[in-house]
Amino acid sequence: AQSVTQLDSQVPVFEEAPVELRCNYSSSVSVYLFWYVQYPNQGLQLLLKYLSGSTLVKSINGFEAEFNKSQTSFHLRKPSVHISDTAEYFCAVNNNAGNMLTFGGGTRLMVKP
């Protein structure tokens, strides 16, 4: 079985400050990892994904995440956040055994002016 843990349910941060949203997973086989963002009353949008290759993946709006196999982590980072980054962020894992996409409990990022 696989699982995802997002340790922080809420992360408050001031505008232009750096942020890290933590994600740890467990799986007995090779994994595929994803970050999704959800704005209020909307569906989830894929932010970035790791399937293979370079362990550092980046999104078009400045977020990046690094796959760390030894620490079973896939933390999301941004060096300088904007008010518009305020949203719920979900980490998700799938694997090459074909288990269903499994989501973490979400982290609410609150960017303050």
Place this chain on the structure above:
Amino acid sequence: SQTIHQWPATLVQPVGSPLSLECTVEGTSNPNLYWYRQAAGRGLQLLFYSVGIGQISSEVPQNLSASRPQDRQFILSSKKLLLSDSGFYLCAWSVNRFTEAFFGQGTRLTVV
């Protein structure tokens, strides 16, 4: 390009009434289809998934059912709603069960 449509966006229903939420996908064939529920302040719970027409798998026992009458149509139903059925329902699709899923805009269901 592929798009996913989900409706209605909001719905208020009395306890004991029936439910039908519809989801359609365009621009792809034979997608995997999913229904998730998101309770207030909580993560996503997979309710049903389908790998083909008429093939439905349920992840949790509940008051809801799902059907897939056409390749790109997925319907979530209930004969009699309960208060506990309130939540945000999300439809999603993927190319296969290994890859990322793409989500609709969701339906906010309030059972009163």
